[in-house]
Amino acid sequence: MKTNPLNTTLNKMTVVVAFCLYAQSALSIEPMSDMTLKQAIQNTLEKNPELKKYPFDIQYQQALSQQAEIKPLPELSIQAEELVGTGDYSLADQTQLTLTLSQNYEMGDKLQHRLALSQSKEDSKRLEFELAKIDTVAETSRRFYEVIYLQNLSGLVSENLVKQKSLLQKIDRLAQAGIANPVDQNRIHFLIKQSNHQLLAISKQQNLAKVRLSAMWQSDTEINRVIGSFKNSSVIPSKKELLDQIENSPAQLHYLALQREADYNLKLEKAYGVQDITYSFGIGHKAAEDAQTLNFGISMPLAFGNPNQGRIEAAKIKLQQSQSLQTESTQKLKLEVIEYWHSLQSMQSLLEDIKSQLLPESKKLISTSLAAYQRGSTSLLQVMEAQQIWFELKTQQLELYKQRQLTLLELERLIGIKPAAE
Known part of the structure; x- marks a missing residue:
C-alpha cells in the first residue's frame, strides 16, 4: 500500500504546530487565570497605588502626635555683671556671677488640648483611609461586574446564535422540499453573521474591561474570565432600614471626626490666648564680698x-463650617438613599414583569410563529421578529440585573453596610 505524500506532509506539519503551541504555553511567564470578586478586592486592597499613601500619612500624623507630647524645656543661663570697668571695677573685683535655671509652665491646659487635637487629626486620617478603601473597593466591584455583564451578554448572544442556526437548519430542510424562500435563507445567514460580529465586538469589550479591572492593582496578568453572578434576590431593604444606617455611615463618621478636630483646634487656640508663666531660680556670687545669694x-x-483673638475667630469659623457641612451632607445622603431605594423598587418591578409575563409570552410567540411558518401560513420575517423580541427581553433583563447590582453596590458604599438584598 502506497503512502500518500500529502498525508505525510500534513502529519509532519501537525506535529510541528502542536510542538510550537506547547512550547509557547510552556514559555508563558504569567498564564491567564480566573478571578473571583473576593480575589479582585483582596488584590486591590494590597496593591492599589492610591491606597498605599495613606499608611504614610497616618505614620506622619503619629509622629506629630509624638511631638505634641513634648513639654517646654528648662533653660539654664549664666550672667556676669560688672566684669570689667574703671576705678574700683577695673580688676573684676566687683564681678557678680549668676547661674539661673528657668522653666516655662504652660497655662490653659495647652498640653491637653494639643494632644487632643493631634489625636483627632490622626483619627481623621484613619477614617479617610477607610473611606478610600470603600471607594476603591466599590470601583473594583463596578469593574468586576462590568466583566460579568459582558460575559453574560456574550452567553446570551451565543444562545441566540444557536437558535438562529437551528432555525437555519429548519429552513434548509424546507428548501430541500422546495417550499422555502431563498430570500429567507439569505436573511437568516445575514442574522447569523450579524450575531458573530456582535460576539466579536463583545469579546473586544471584555478584553478592555478585564484590563481596566486588573489596573486596580497594577497588574498586567491576563484574566481568563471572572467567576461570579449578579445577585438574584427579590428582597429589597426597607427605606427606614437604609435611612437608619445613615447616622453610622462612614461619610458621616468622617464629618463628625472633622467636626471634633475643628472643636479641639478652637479649644487649643483659646488656650494659646492664656499667657504662660515662667519661674526662675538662681545662685549668685559676688566677688567683692565673696558671698553667695539665692535668686527667685x-x-x-x-x-x-x-x-x-484672630486665630480664635478663624477657628470658630472652621468649626461652624464643619457643622454646616455635616448637616448638609446628612440631608444630601438621605436624598440619595431615597432615590436609590425608589430605583430599586422600579427595577425589581420590571424584572418581575419580564420574568413572569413577557418572557413566557415571547417563548409562546416563537413556538406559534415557527409552527405557522412550517405550515406556510406566515413569513420568516415574523419568526425572526419573535426571536428578536425574546432576545431583546433577555438583554433588557440582563441590563436590569446589572443596574440593580450597581445600585446595591452604591448603597453599600454610601451607608457602609451590605443591604439585605445581598
Missing part, C-alpha cells in the same frame, strides 16, 4: 487683650 523670679507677658 516669676515672669509673664503683659497682655491688655487676647493676643490670639
